[in-house]
Amino acid sequence: MIKVSNLTKTFQSGDNIVTAVSSISFEVPDGQFASIIGKSGSGKSTLLSLLGALDKPTEGSIEIGGKDIARLGERALVGYRCKKIGFVFQGYNLIPNLSALENVMLPQSFNGISSHERKARAVELLDQVGISDDKQLRKPGRLSGGEQQRVAIARALANRPELILADEPTGNLDSETGKMIFDLLHSLSRSQRTTIIVVTHDLSIAGKTDESFRLQDGKLISKK
Amino acid sequence: MNTFILGVRNAFRNTIRSVSLMVILGLSIGLCLVMLIARQAVSQKITEVKQSVGNTITIAPAGFSDFSQANNALTGSQLSKIANLTHITNLSENLTDRVTTIGSPAPTFGKFGSNDTSTVNSTTSLTSPITLDTSGTSTGGGMRLFIRDGGSLPANFSLPISVLGTTTPLTVGGETVSLSSGSTIDGTKDTNNALISTDMATKNNLKVGATFTAYGTTFTVAGIFANSTKISGNTLVMALPTLQRLTGQSDVVTSAVATVDSLDDLASTTNTVKSTLGSNADIQSSQDEANSAVQPLQNVASISLLGLIGAVIAGSVIILLTMVMIVRERRREIGILKAIGASNLRVVLQFMSEAVTLTVAGAVIGVLIGIAGGNPVTNMLVSSSTDSATSTSATTKPGGFGGTFSTGQPRTMAAFGTRPTGSFFRRSGIGLANSVQNITTNIGWSILAYGLAAALAIAVIGSACAGWMIARVKPYEVMRAE
Numbered sequence: 091m092i093k094v095s096n097l098t099k100t101f102q103s104g105d106n107i108v109t110a111v112s113s114i115s116f117e118v119p120d121g122q123f124a125s126i127i128g129k130s131g132s133g134k135s136t137l138l139s140l141l142g143a144l145d146k147p148t149e150g151s152i153e154i155g156g157k158d159i160a161r162l163g164e165r166a167l168v169g170y171r172c173k174k175i176g177f178v179f180q181g182y183n184l185i186p187n188l189s190a191l192e193n194v195m196l197p198q199s200f201n202g203i204s205s206h207e208r209k210a211r212a213v214e215l216l217d218q219v220g221i222s223d224d225k226q227l228r229k230p231g232r233l234s235g236g237e238q239q240r241v242a243i244a245r246a247l248a249n250r251p252e253l254i255l256a257d258e259p260t261g262n263l264d265s266e267t268g269k270m271i272f273d274l275l276h277s278l279s280r281s282q283r284t285t286i287i288v289v290t291h292d293l294s295i296a297g298k299t300d301e302s303f304r305l306q307d308g309k310l311i312s313k314k
Numbered sequence: 315m316n317t318f319i320l321g322v323r324n325a326f327r328n329t330i331r332s333v334s335l336m337v338i339l340g341l342s343i344g345l346c347l348v349m350l351i352a353r354q355a356v357s358q359k360i361t362e363v364k365q366s367v368g369n370t371i372t373i374a375p376a377g378f379s380d381f382s383q384a385n386n387a388l389t390g391s392q393l394s395k396i397a398n399l400t401h402i403t404n405l406s407e408n409l410t411d412r413v414t415t416i417g418s419p420a421p422t423f424g425k426f427g428s429n430d431t432s433t434v435n436s437t438t439s440l441t442s443p444i445t446l447d448t449s450g451t452s453t454g455g456g457m458r459l460f461i462r463d464g465g466s467l468p469a470n471f472s473l474p475i476s477v478l479g480t481t482t483p484l485t486v487g488g489e490t491v492s493l494s495s496g497s498t499i500d501g502t503k504d505t506n507n508a509l510i511s512t513d514m515a516t517k518n519n520l521k522v523g524a525t526f527t528a529y530g531t532t533f534t535v536a537g538i539f540a541n542s543t544k545i546s547g548n549t550l551v552m553a554l555p556t557l558q559r560l561t562g563q564s565d566v567v568t569s570a571v572a573t574v575d576s577l578d579d580l581a582s583t584t585n586t587v588k589s590t591l592g593s594n595a596d597i598q599s600s601q602d603e604a605n606s607a608v609q610p611l612q613n614v615a616s617i618s619l620l621g622l623i624g625a626v627i628a629g630s631v632i633i634l635l636t637m638v639m640i641v642r643e644r645r646r647e648i649g650i651l652k653a654i655g656a657s658n659l660r661v662v663l664q665f666m667s668e669a670v671t672l673t674v675a676g677a678v679i680g681v682l683i684g685i686a687g688g689n690p691v692t693n694m695l696v697s698s699s700t701d702s703a704t705s706t707s708a709t710t711k712p713g714g715f716g717g718t719f720s721t722g723q724p725r726t727m728a729a730f731g732t733r734p735t736g737s738f739f740r741r742s743g744i745g746l747a748n749s750v751q752n753i754t755t756n757i758g759w760s761i762l763a764y765g766l767a768a769a770l771a772i773a774v775i776g777s778a779c780a781g782w783m784i785a786r787v788k789p790y791e792v793m794r795a796e
């Protein structure tokens with residue numbers, strides 16, 4: 091269960107204080123596929139970075155599995171990101187000089203998993219997301235956008251996280267490939283019972299998720 | 315993926331940049347090694363020279379030199395005070411003169427820096443083993459007699475022979491000689507026995523027990539010593555009292571060498587000798603002489619140290635700027651690595667291993683440069699440094715006239731001054747000056763270890779700033795910038 095309570099994040103911008111996220115509260119049960127929608131600048135990405143422990147809130151709490159990650163120290167946060175969270179980015183963000191297989195193995199090495207286990211897990215995940223054996227050894231530059239995003243999803247799943255945060259995962263893909271990626275995330279949330287929160291402005295995708303939260307000017311204005 | 319392997323692979327991510335960087339680092343590390351090699355070789359030489367000169371004090375009349383000989387010779391009674399000083403274990407007293415071969419024109423020798431001249435009027439039946447042509451050049455080259463106004467030598471001219479009256483007959487020209495036959499003479503007793511060189515014996519067909527004349531006196535060859543140079547080969551050695559009697563210079567001494575019991579007491583004993591003789595004498599300890607001789611090497615050591623520091627700084631700046639550039643370029647990648655669970659330390663180690671890989675590859679190139687350049691650069695530094703010292707020494711003395719003998723090197727000029735024992739300073743100086751130029755460089759494990767340590771220092775210093783920058787990269791800022 092993810093429980094967000096009165097979450098606020100403000101930034102100093104020159105002489106002004108900008109409130110990117112304002113007193114947001116919501117809950118997402120385990121294994122749910124949720125979406126956060128909103129216009130550009132509505133605070134979606136800021137909320138995602140707070141959920142992913144990449145930034146600390148100004149106020150409020152984020153409880154994941156009963157633990158408030160807003161109060162964790164730096165070392166604990168690194169461990170949290172490594173073991174509990176998987177990120178999928180709009181621009182894929184794979185490491186360019188590593189093969190698809192090595193990209194999926196990388197987060198596991200941060201988790202202290204042995205080389206043999208890393209490789210077996212990476213092959214399994216890449217098979218699961220539909221990357222063929224020959225493409226597993228290719229570097230990202232020699233894969234299509236859809237293939238790169240599938241590799242990114244496999245990388246996000248590598249450490250068996252409780253939560254996957256996807257920031258516009260279909261934003262750089264054509265509609266057909268985007269639908270394929272969405273279906274993949276959806277099936278993973280079912281098969282692996284992983285909680286997935288997707289930030290998107292694609293209403294058709296948001297409509298297919300279990301829950302959907304709409305943000306406007308940093309405030310949660312509706313919930314489906 | 316192992317952090318270290320990831321760093322190594324990243325080092326070769328951009329081939330052109332990596333190779334360029336390795337070459338630049340290689341040059342920097344190579345310069346470090348060359349400077350280390352030069353410094354080590356020079357330091358070793360300085361130690362050798364200082365150890366080789368021993369613990370002696372050279373005493374000469376004040377203002378005495380072959381170029382400007384003061385007429386204020388020391389006396390035996392003055393020097394007897396020195397012999398009785400604490401820590402003095404031996405005192406060698408010397409008087410020198412020249413004799414002309416019977417039948418040869420007597421040359422007039424000029425004195426540099428003055429208009430004084432002296433003519434070699436005393437004669438001997440001996441003939442110098444050094445043969446000169448009419449231009450004054452010795453057979454086989456290497457020595458030349460400068461002739462006033464550029465004239466030529468008479469056909470029957472024979473080079474005058476140096477005469478050394480000494481209390482230590484087996485020390486000739488500041489160097490210890492060994493006898494090839496016969497026995498030595500007692501330098502303190504007035505006898506008509508003498509030592510001659512092997513060159514002199516061969517030239518004059520003399521053996522131990524044979525006789526010759528000098529100063530109108532018949533001498534017996536008591537021993538024949540092996541000469542190491544042409545100069546010492548042209549020297550006739552007799553007891554100090556004998557030469558004092560023959561030249562009418564009773565009790566006169568033109569140079570002395572005192573031996574001190576230990577190197578630790580050398581400085582204090584030198585001061586005692588100076589205070590005992592006052593302004594009558596110029597005193598120089600062997601360590602002063604060594605210090606003077608190795609001064610050019612000290613300069614080279616300083617230059618090489620500065621070069622080493624400069625090269626380390628240059629290498630550090632290169633790797634620092636490169637790593638800063640790489641970190642800035644890969645800011646997003648660093649953010650992603652942190653987002654997917656990498657700690658600051660892990661990312662810093664990855665970039666450090668990248669820097670170390672680049673530096674070690676540069677070090678390999680640097681070692682090759684060091685091996686190739688160490689010896690020539692050291693020799694060039696030493697040669698230019700000692701040449702400039704020699705040139706300075708030569709230009710401070712005005713040109714002379716008359717017959718001044720030369721080995722072709724400015725510092726050996728006037729080796730046949732009327733009081734040649736004054737050349738003890740200079741002769742040993744020549745030996746040291748020549749010695750300091752003979753430098754051999756060695757590239758041992760210690761040098762390589764120093765080189766590697768310098769390379770690692772460069773990598774660590776260069777990575778430090780990059781590490782600080784990495785720690786400041788905030789993943790959420792990277793994500794927001796998307």
